[in-house]
Amino acid sequence: MDKRHIITVLVLHKPSVLQRISGLFARRWFNISSITVGTTENPDIARMTIVVKGDDTHLEQVLKQLNKLVEVVKVKDLKHNNYVERELCIVKIHAPTESGKSQITQYANIFRGSIVDLSAETITVEITGDESKINAFLDLVRPLGIKEVARTGLTALMRGSKILKSNKK
Amino acid sequence: MTKVNNVNGAEALIKALEAEGTKVIFGYPGGVLVSFYESLCDSNMIHILTRHEQAAAHMADGYARVSGKAGVCIGTSGPGATNLVTGVATAHMDSSPVIALTGQVSSNIIGDDAFQEIDSFGIFMPITKHNFQIRQADDLVDIMRKAHEIATTGRPGPVHVDMPSDILTGELSKAVKIPADINISSYKPTTVGHPLQIKKTIEAIMNSKKPLILAGGGVSIAHASEELLEFAELLNIPVCTTLMGKGCISEKHELSTGLTGMHGTQASNNLIDKCDLLIAVGCRFSDRVTGKVSEFAPNAKVIHMDIDPAEIGKNISVDIPIVGDAKRILQDLIKQLKKQKRKHEELLKSENTPENSNLNNFNSNPNLNSKFLDISEWSVEVKKLKEESEKELSVTVEEQQNLEKTDKEKIEKIEKIHPKVAIYDLMETIYDIDPELENTYVTTDVGQNQMWTARYFKFKKDALITSGGLGTMGFGFPAALGVKFAKPNANVISISGDGGFLMNSQELATMAHYNIPVVAVIFNNRALGMVHQLQSVLNNRQSQIDLGETPDFIQLAHSYGVMAERVSNSKDLKETLKKAILMNKPYVIEVMIDSGHAVKVVAPGANLTKMIEPENKEPCSEKILFKDMVSKL
Ligand SMILES: Cc1ncc(C[n+]2csc(CCOP(=O)(O)OP(=O)(O)O)c2C)c(N)n1
Numbered sequence: 001m002d003k004r005h006i007i008t009v010l011v012l013h014k015p016s017v018l019q020r021i022s023g024l025f026a027r028r029w030f031n032i033s034s035i036t037v038g039t040t041e042n043p044d045i046a047r048m049t050i051v052v053k054g055d056d057t058h059l060e061q062v063l064k065q066l067n068k069l070v071e072v073v074k075v076k077d078l079k080h081n082n083y084v085e086r087e088l089c090i091v092k093i094h095a096p097t098e099s100g101k102s103q104i105t106q107y108a109n110i111f112r113g114s115i116v117d118l119s120a121e122t123i124t125v126e127i128t129g130d131e132s133k134i135n136a137f138l139d140l141v142r143p144l145g146i147k148e149v150a151r152t153g154l155t156a157l158m159r160g161s162k163i164l165k166s167n168k169k
Numbered sequence: 170m171t172k173v174n175n176v177n178g179a180e181a182l183i184k185a186l187e188a189e190g191t192k193v194i195f196g197y198p199g200g201v202l203v204s205f206y207e208s209l210c211d212s213n214m215i216h217i218l219t220r221h222e223q224a225a226a227h228m229a230d231g232y233a234r235v236s237g238k239a240g241v242c243i244g245t246s247g248p249g250a251t252n253l254v255t256g257v258a259t260a261h262m263d264s265s266p267v268i269a270l271t272g273q274v275s276s277n278i279i280g281d282d283a284f285q286e287i288d289s290f291g292i293f294m295p296i297t298k299h300n301f302q303i304r305q306a307d308d309l310v311d312i313m314r315k316a317h318e319i320a321t322t323g324r325p326g327p328v329h330v331d332m333p334s335d336i337l338t339g340e341l342s343k344a345v346k347i348p349a350d351i352n353i354s355s356y357k358p359t360t361v362g363h364p365l366q367i368k369k370t371i372e373a374i375m376n377s378k379k380p381l382i383l384a385g386g387g388v389s390i391a392h393a394s395e396e397l398l399e400f401a402e403l404l405n406i407p408v409c410t411t412l413m414g415k416g417c418i419s420e421k422h423e424l425s426t427g428l429t430g431m432h433g434t435q436a437s438n439n440l441i442d443k444c445d446l447l448i449a450v451g452c453r454f455s456d457r458v459t460g461k462v463s464e465f466a467p468n469a470k471v472i473h474m475d476i477d478p479a480e481i482g483k484n485i486s487v488d489i490p491i492v493g494d495a496k497r498i499l500q501d502l503i504k505q506l507k508k509q510k511r512k513h514e515e516l517l518k519s520e521n522t523p524e525n526s527n528l529n530n531f532n533s534n535p536n537l538n539s540k541f542l543d544i545s546e547w548s549v550e551v552k553k554l555k556e557e558s559e560k561e562l563s564v565t566v567e568e569q570q571n572l573e574k575t576d577k578e579k580i581e582k583i584e585k586i587h588p589k590v591a592i593y594d595l596m597e598t599i600y601d602i603d604p605e606l607e608n609t610y611v612t613t614d615v616g617q618n619q620m621w622t623a624r625y626f627k628f629k630k631d632a633l634i635t636s637g638g639l640g641t642m643g644f645g646f647p648a649a650l651g652v653k654f655a656k657p658n659a660n661v662i663s664i665s666g667d668g669g670f671l672m673n674s675q676e677l678a679t680m681a682h683y684n685i686p687v688v689a690v691i692f693n694n695r696a697l698g699m700v701h702q703l704q705s706v707l708n709n710r711q712s713q714i715d716l717g718e719t720p721d722f723i724q725l726a727h728s729y730g731v732m733a734e735r736v737s738n739s740k741d742l743k744e745t746l747k748k749a750i751l752m753n754k755p756y757v758i759e760v761m762i763d764s765g766h767a768v769k770v771v772a773p774g775a776n777l778t779k780m781i782e783p784e785n786k787e788p789c790s791e792k793i794l795f796k797d798m799v800s801k802l
Contacts, residue, residue, distance in 0.1 A: 011355075012354075012355055015302075015304075016290065016291075016294075016302075019291065019294065020294055023294055023295055024295075027295055057482065057486075060482060061479065061482075061483060064478050064479035064481075064483075065479050067478070067479070068477070068478075068479050069299075070298075070299040070319060070353065070355060070356045071355060072355055073354065073355040
């Protein structure tokens with residue numbers, strides 16, 4: 001059964017690490033739904049959040065192959081609901097009329113989004129949340145005419161005081 | 170930049186290699202490597218100028234597999250690097266610790282598509298265990314240490330280091346200091362097997378009635394042959410091996426059931442089908458070993474010991490995984506088992522004391538009356554299957570006399586050797602010279618020659634060097650040259666097909682130039698035998714497998730100044746090989762074998778017990794000449 005898995009990877013902050021990881025996924029036919037990379041509190045370490053679909057055996061291989069990479073410090077799949085996930089989405093919506101604009105503003109408020117740009121023809125909303133919230137918002141404004149969407153892909157952290165630490169001491 | 174000791178990158182590199190104990194480098198120079206080759210003049214390291222970078226990588230690989238140290242090869246930027254690729258990928262698939270160094274264009278023009286610039290860092294990434302691109306001369310020494318550490322520990326594998334030319338010519342800002350220990354924070358292979366898993370393994374063994382060991386190349390890499398034997402003998406468990414594991418237990422030992430998989434023995438393949446416990450050590454369950462995965466070892470619980478956790482559960486689902494070094498794990502297992510066995514014997518003794526002898530048997534533990542592990546019924550079955558296999562593997566009178574000749578051959582009285590007989594001839598001659606096979610290495614190329622060797626050559630130790638993972642034609646001959654540098658006093662014999670030999674035959678020049686005493690045996694069937702065989706198994710149509718008039722290998726060898734002889738009967742083959750080995754000179758032996766002979770095989774992806782004997786069939790030599798092709802152009 002294909003499930004969605006969220007994998008957090010801490011890597012050494014070195015050139016070409018992303019190439020190494022995406023190459024690994026590509027040649028083993030692991031499909032990436034989304035991948036985000038950013039710096040962490042430690043300047044030598046970057047954090048990647050990778051979303052993949054597959055069954056449990058598939059996930060196990062993904063984790064093990066990632067772990068094999070010399071630059072990978074720690075790999076963990078975030079199981080069940082013990083994590084917070086967020087994605088940032090910026091969407092430009094067709095809004096040539098005042099009523100359209102106010103409608104979108106209302107929607108944005110409900111979804112705790114914010115208006116980040118405005119033109120005679122369009123309105124641009126920034127919205128963060130988990131995947132389903134963003135999908136719901138996009139579904140809502142789609143009939144009005146979405147001109148463009150930019151999504152960052154998912155990033156996530158475990159809940160509570162748990163943190164990811166290198167197990168390769 | 171302040172100069173310290175006036176050391177440039179190239180000099181630092183050489184110091185770093187020397188510190189790693191590098192004795193020999195196989196390589197080919199180029200523009201960006203000028204400073205390296207210049208500095209090499211001041212070193213005691215040997216450099217072998219090969220005639221192609223692919224061969225340099227195979228030589229380094231052969232050297233590494235036998236010496237247990239890293240093998241080093243070097244090529245220039247661009248085409249030098251891409252020529253190394255096949256050799257490095259070969260080492261990668263067989264877990265061989267090769268250090269592949271490549272020159273790169275100067276860092277200020279990287280990315281400009283400069284002359285001979287190629288993204289070798291990117292190209293080598295998926296075919297190495299790890300790779301580096303050096304960005305400043307000061308990092309060179311540390312990176313060389315890291316490269317060796319990564320290549321030779323855990324599951325070994327090739328490491329590539331790309332070195333821009335200005336970094337090789339650039340001065341270091343600090344003195345060269347070789348780090349004794351290098352801490353790579355994110356690289357910590359597990360070597361010790363988990364005690365709980367070891368305990369579970371022992372329980373599983375004790376509960377089994379039909380245990381079987383499957384040993385792979387990881388056993389040889391871990392130098393765990395002795396432990397494997399002790400473990401098997403302790404419990405009387407039969408052992409089959411993969412191609413890469415061939416010889417890690419003597420194939421003449423009564424517990425050895427020989428090769429398994431696509432070209433395996435019937436005994437091994439049937440035992441896998443029947444066993445109730447499969448104890449896999451250092452193998453990765455490649456498709457060549459498993460055949461149809463869903464029908465592989467259908468009745469067995471599987472224990473898998475491997476240093477690479479990613480191999481466990483990758484192709485075959487495993488009941489008891491043990492991550493660690495095969496030698497350590499086997500030692501731990503042996504220790505525990507011996508302890509238990511002692512306890513068991515003591516209990517048995519106390520049960521049999523006179524006071525106990527008249528005790529009612531109902532009260533005693535039934536296991537105590539039995540052997541430590543009673544698998545006697547299984548042993549009988551194993552023995553029977555082995556005997557049947559032996560019959561099938563032995564040479565028949567027809568084969569010996571080579572009666573299966575085409576009419577044309579009979580009329581023209583063409584003499585040829587049956588390939589199976591040729592392997593026996595080689596084997597007998599080699600064992601004649603070195604009865605314990607202590608001082609002999611055999612490399613093979615890829616194709617039927619490899620599979621004939623795998624099926625019919627019984628190795629008393631892990632003396633077979635072959636490209637099991639990538640299956641690289643052109644591997645065997647240069648690898649043999651590399652082996653000779655690792656073991657200068659050993660007899661090194663390479664076996665190739667005519668097709669594969671031609672893929673790196675230019676190394677005859679290297680062999681001749683340095684006078685490297687290796688015996689290169691070429692099985693000439695004037696065809697790409699293995700593909701021909703595959704064609705007849707799959708759909709019986711022939712295409713592009715006829716090598717026709719291969720060069721006159723004798724003249725070819727002579728043109729390089731190498732002694733050579735063509736043989737077409739058993740007696741001549743034996744005598745020539747003996748002479749060549751004892752003479753200890755570069756030597757080529759061309760063996761004329763029957764073309765069209767097939768090796769017994771399990772069709773790709775089929776059930777292991779369904780071995781078929783493909784039809785023996787002459788390749789049709791329908792030659793179309795250029796002038797006839799022109800009309801189609
Ligand atoms: C570099 C490379 N190219 C192609 C192949 C595919 N291949 C496998 S075996 C084989 C035929 C080998 O012929 P030959 O070297 O004459 O050996 P034989 O099978 O006749 O013993 C080929 C083409 C390969 N393994 N390696």
